[in-house]
Amino acid sequence: MMAVPPVLLLLELALYASCFVCGIVAAASLTIVQGNFNGLCMLYGQVSYNATAKLIGVQTSTAPSLCYFVSAVSVMVAVVCFCLSLYWVYAFCMEGEMRRERVWVNLMIVVSGIFLFFLLITGCMLKIGRDTLCDSIIKKVPNVTRCDQAQTQKWVSPFQGDRIYTNLHKSETAVWVNFFFWLIIGVLVIVQRCRRPGAILVPTPTGALFGEPGATAAETEPFFNRPQ
Numbered sequence: 001m002m003a004v005p006p007v008l009l010l011l012e013l014a015l016y017a018s019c020f021v022c023g024i025v026a027a028a029s030l031t032i033v034q035g036n037f038n039g040l041c042m043l044y045g046q047v048s049y050n051a052t053a054k055l056i057g058v059q060t061s062t063a064p065s066l067c068y069f070v071s072a073v074s075v076m077v078a079v080v081c082f083c084l085s086l087y088w089v090y091a092f093c094m095e096g097e098m099r100r101e102r103v104w105v106n107l108m109i110v111v112s113g114i115f116l117f118f119l120l121i122t123g124c125m126l127k128i129g130r131d132t133l134c135d136s137i138i139k140k141v142p143n144v145t146r147c148d149q150a151q152t153q154k155w156v157s158p159f160q161g162d163r164i165y166t167n168l169h170k171s172e173t174a175v176w177v178n179f180f181f182w183l184i185i186g187v188l189v190i191v192q193r194c195r196r197p198g199a200i201l202v203p204t205p206t207g208a209l210f211g212e213p214g215a216t217a218a219e220t221e222p223f224f225n226r227p228q
Contacts, residue, residue, distance in 0.1 A: 050156070
Protein backbone atom coordinates (compact mmCIF):
# COMPACT_ATOMS: atom_id res chain seq x y z
CA MET A 1 0.00 0.00 0.00
CA MET A 2 1.36 3.41 -1.00
CA ALA A 3 0.45 6.79 0.44
CA VAL A 4 -0.59 9.45 -2.07
CA PRO A 5 0.91 12.90 -1.41
CA PRO A 6 -1.72 15.65 -1.15
CA VAL A 7 -0.17 17.58 -4.04
CA LEU A 8 -0.48 14.60 -6.38
CA LEU A 9 -4.00 13.94 -5.15
CA LEU A 10 -5.13 17.50 -5.89
CA LEU A 11 -3.44 17.38 -9.30
CA GLU A 12 -5.17 14.12 -10.16
CA LEU A 13 -8.54 15.49 -9.06
CA ALA A 14 -8.04 18.58 -11.23
CA LEU A 15 -7.09 16.40 -14.20
CA TYR A 16 -10.11 14.10 -13.69
CA ALA A 17 -12.44 17.10 -13.54
CA SER A 18 -10.87 18.57 -16.70
CA CYS A 19 -11.16 15.24 -18.53
CA PHE A 20 -14.82 15.03 -17.51
CA VAL A 21 -15.52 18.46 -18.99
CA CYS A 22 -13.60 17.65 -22.18
CA GLY A 23 -15.50 14.40 -22.66
CA ILE A 24 -18.88 16.12 -22.28
CA VAL A 25 -17.89 18.94 -24.66
CA ALA A 26 -16.61 16.53 -27.32
CA ALA A 27 -19.70 14.33 -27.24
CA ALA A 28 -22.16 17.25 -27.07
CA SER A 29 -20.56 19.18 -29.94
CA LEU A 30 -20.58 16.18 -32.28
CA THR A 31 -24.14 15.29 -31.27
CA ILE A 32 -25.29 18.84 -32.08
CA VAL A 33 -23.81 18.57 -35.58
CA GLN A 34 -25.57 15.24 -36.07
CA GLY A 35 -28.84 16.73 -34.89
CA ASN A 36 -28.53 19.73 -37.22
CA PHE A 37 -28.11 17.36 -40.18
CA ASN A 38 -31.11 15.17 -39.40
CA GLY A 39 -29.05 12.40 -37.83
CA LEU A 40 -26.43 12.19 -40.60
CA CYS A 41 -22.77 11.82 -39.65
CA MET A 42 -20.87 14.50 -41.58
CA LEU A 43 -17.40 13.16 -40.83
CA TYR A 44 -15.80 12.14 -44.17
CA GLY A 45 -18.93 13.55 -45.87
CA GLN A 46 -19.24 15.16 -49.30
CA VAL A 47 -21.39 18.15 -50.17
CA SER A 48 -23.15 19.28 -53.33
CA TYR A 49 -23.96 22.79 -54.51
CA ASN A 50 -27.05 24.06 -56.31
CA ALA A 51 -25.84 27.08 -58.29
CA THR A 52 -29.37 28.14 -59.22
CA ALA A 53 -30.75 28.25 -55.68
CA LYS A 54 -27.29 28.88 -54.13
CA LEU A 55 -27.82 26.16 -51.58
CA ILE A 56 -25.36 23.65 -50.13
CA GLY A 57 -26.62 20.08 -49.88
CA VAL A 58 -25.29 16.77 -48.66
CA GLN A 59 -24.10 14.43 -51.38
CA THR A 60 -22.80 11.58 -49.22
CA SER A 61 -22.43 10.95 -45.51
CA THR A 62 -20.90 8.20 -43.40
CA ALA A 63 -22.75 5.71 -41.24
CA PRO A 64 -24.21 7.24 -38.05
CA SER A 65 -22.40 4.55 -36.05
CA LEU A 66 -19.12 6.36 -36.73
CA CYS A 67 -20.27 9.45 -34.87
CA TYR A 68 -21.88 7.27 -32.21
CA PHE A 69 -18.53 5.58 -31.63
CA VAL A 70 -16.71 8.90 -31.16
CA SER A 71 -19.41 10.18 -28.81
CA ALA A 72 -19.48 6.91 -26.86
CA VAL A 73 -15.72 7.03 -26.24
CA SER A 74 -15.95 10.61 -24.98
CA VAL A 75 -18.93 9.80 -22.72
CA MET A 76 -17.20 6.69 -21.34
CA VAL A 77 -14.11 8.69 -20.44
CA ALA A 78 -16.26 11.38 -18.83
CA VAL A 79 -18.19 8.86 -16.72
CA VAL A 80 -15.01 7.15 -15.49
CA CYS A 81 -13.44 10.50 -14.60
CA PHE A 82 -16.57 11.56 -12.73
CA CYS A 83 -16.64 8.32 -10.74
CA LEU A 84 -12.93 8.56 -9.90
CA SER A 85 -13.36 12.14 -8.72
CA LEU A 86 -16.25 11.19 -6.45
CA TYR A 87 -14.33 8.22 -5.05
CA TRP A 88 -11.21 10.20 -4.19
CA VAL A 89 -13.20 13.02 -2.60
CA TYR A 90 -15.25 10.54 -0.55
CA ALA A 91 -12.17 8.55 0.51
CA PHE A 92 -10.30 11.71 1.47
CA CYS A 93 -13.21 13.02 3.55
CA MET A 94 -13.67 9.69 5.32
CA GLU A 95 -10.06 8.67 5.93
CA GLY A 96 -8.14 11.94 5.78
CA GLU A 97 -5.04 10.18 4.39
CA MET A 98 -5.05 8.67 0.92
CA ARG A 99 -3.45 5.28 0.37
CA ARG A 100 -3.48 3.35 -2.87
CA GLU A 101 -3.02 -0.38 -3.25
CA ARG A 102 -0.41 -1.50 -5.75
CA VAL A 103 -3.10 -3.50 -7.56
CA TRP A 104 -5.11 -0.33 -8.15
CA VAL A 105 -2.01 1.48 -9.37
CA ASN A 106 -1.44 -1.25 -11.94
CA LEU A 107 -5.12 -1.11 -12.90
CA MET A 108 -4.95 2.67 -13.41
CA ILE A 109 -1.93 2.22 -15.68
CA VAL A 110 -3.94 -0.21 -17.81
CA VAL A 111 -6.97 2.12 -17.86
CA SER A 112 -4.77 5.06 -18.88
CA GLY A 113 -3.31 3.05 -21.73
CA ILE A 114 -6.75 1.99 -22.97
CA PHE A 115 -8.14 5.54 -22.83
CA LEU A 116 -5.07 6.96 -24.58
CA PHE A 117 -5.50 4.41 -27.36
CA PHE A 118 -9.18 5.17 -27.96
CA LEU A 119 -8.72 8.94 -27.62
CA LEU A 120 -5.94 8.80 -30.19
CA ILE A 121 -8.22 6.92 -32.60
CA THR A 122 -11.17 9.28 -32.10
CA GLY A 123 -8.94 12.36 -32.40
CA CYS A 124 -7.56 11.13 -35.73
CA MET A 125 -11.06 10.27 -36.94
CA LEU A 126 -12.33 13.76 -36.10
CA LYS A 127 -9.30 15.43 -37.69
CA ILE A 128 -9.32 13.45 -40.96
CA GLY A 129 -13.11 13.40 -41.18
CA ARG A 130 -13.40 17.16 -40.73
CA ASP A 131 -10.61 17.83 -43.24
CA THR A 132 -12.33 15.59 -45.81
CA LEU A 133 -15.59 17.48 -45.37
CA CYS A 134 -13.84 20.85 -45.57
CA ASP A 135 -11.99 19.90 -48.76
CA SER A 136 -15.31 19.00 -50.37
CA ILE A 137 -16.85 22.33 -49.31
CA ILE A 138 -13.92 24.39 -50.60
CA LYS A 139 -13.86 22.57 -53.96
CA LYS A 140 -17.60 22.60 -54.71
CA VAL A 141 -18.88 25.82 -53.16
CA PRO A 142 -17.81 28.94 -55.08
CA ASN A 143 -16.29 31.94 -53.30
CA VAL A 144 -15.47 29.78 -50.26
CA THR A 145 -11.76 29.53 -49.46
CA ARG A 146 -12.04 28.48 -45.83
CA CYS A 147 -14.23 25.86 -44.24
CA ASP A 148 -15.70 28.21 -41.66
CA GLN A 149 -17.09 30.41 -44.47
CA ALA A 150 -19.60 27.67 -45.26
CA GLN A 151 -21.35 28.54 -41.99
CA THR A 152 -22.57 31.80 -43.56
CA GLN A 153 -24.00 30.01 -46.63
CA LYS A 154 -27.52 28.66 -46.97
CA TRP A 155 -28.03 24.93 -46.72
CA VAL A 156 -30.76 22.76 -48.17
CA SER A 157 -33.62 22.26 -45.70
CA PRO A 158 -33.77 20.63 -43.19
CA PHE A 159 -29.99 20.85 -42.78
CA GLN A 160 -28.53 23.60 -40.59
CA GLY A 161 -24.86 24.29 -41.25
CA ASP A 162 -24.53 27.61 -39.46
CA ARG A 163 -22.16 26.11 -36.82
CA ILE A 164 -20.92 22.92 -38.45
CA TYR A 165 -17.24 23.87 -38.56
CA THR A 166 -17.25 25.43 -35.08
CA ASN A 167 -18.78 22.38 -33.43
CA LEU A 168 -16.58 19.88 -35.27
CA HIS A 169 -13.47 21.89 -34.39
CA LYS A 170 -14.61 22.16 -30.76
CA SER A 171 -15.17 18.41 -30.56
CA GLU A 172 -11.75 17.65 -32.03
CA THR A 173 -9.98 20.10 -29.71
CA ALA A 174 -11.71 18.64 -26.65
CA VAL A 175 -10.61 15.12 -27.61
CA TRP A 176 -6.96 16.14 -28.05
CA VAL A 177 -6.96 18.07 -24.77
CA ASN A 178 -8.48 15.01 -23.10
CA PHE A 179 -5.71 12.87 -24.61
CA PHE A 180 -3.06 15.23 -23.25
CA PHE A 181 -4.58 15.20 -19.76
CA TRP A 182 -4.75 11.41 -19.68
CA LEU A 183 -1.13 11.31 -20.77
CA ILE A 184 -0.26 13.35 -17.68
CA ILE A 185 -2.42 11.08 -15.50
CA GLY A 186 -0.59 8.04 -16.86
CA VAL A 187 2.79 9.60 -16.09
CA LEU A 188 1.71 10.47 -12.54
CA VAL A 189 0.48 6.94 -11.89
CA ILE A 190 3.70 5.43 -13.27
CA VAL A 191 5.74 7.74 -11.05
CA GLN A 192 3.75 6.56 -8.02
CA ARG A 193 4.24 2.96 -9.15
CA CYS A 194 8.01 3.38 -9.35
CA ARG A 195 8.36 5.13 -5.98
CA ARG A 196 10.03 3.09 -3.28
CA PRO A 197 9.60 3.97 0.41
CA GLY A 198 12.93 4.83 1.93
CA ALA A 199 14.48 2.58 4.53
CA ILE A 200 14.17 3.82 8.09
CA LEU A 201 17.14 3.18 10.36
CA VAL A 202 16.07 2.44 13.94
CA PRO A 203 18.67 1.96 16.67
CA THR A 204 18.44 -1.60 17.99
CA PRO A 205 20.28 -3.51 20.72
CA THR A 206 23.14 -5.82 19.75
CA GLY A 207 21.16 -8.97 20.37
CA ALA A 208 18.28 -7.76 18.21
CA LEU A 209 20.52 -7.83 15.15
CA PHE A 210 20.38 -11.62 15.25
CA GLY A 211 16.63 -11.82 15.53
CA GLU A 212 16.44 -11.73 19.31
CA PRO A 213 13.55 -9.71 20.73
CA GLY A 214 15.77 -7.84 23.13
CA ALA A 215 19.14 -7.82 24.88
CA THR A 216 19.95 -8.01 28.58
CA ALA A 217 22.13 -5.52 30.44
CA ALA A 218 24.96 -8.06 30.69
CA GLU A 219 24.96 -8.57 26.93
CA THR A 220 25.32 -4.88 26.26
CA GLU A 221 28.31 -4.43 28.57
CA PRO A 222 31.77 -4.21 26.92
CA PHE A 223 34.12 -7.18 27.03
CA PHE A 224 37.07 -5.12 28.25
CA ASN A 225 37.35 -2.43 30.88
CA ARG A 226 34.17 -3.47 32.61
CA PRO A 227 33.19 -0.91 35.27
CA GLN A 228 33.76 -2.03 38.84
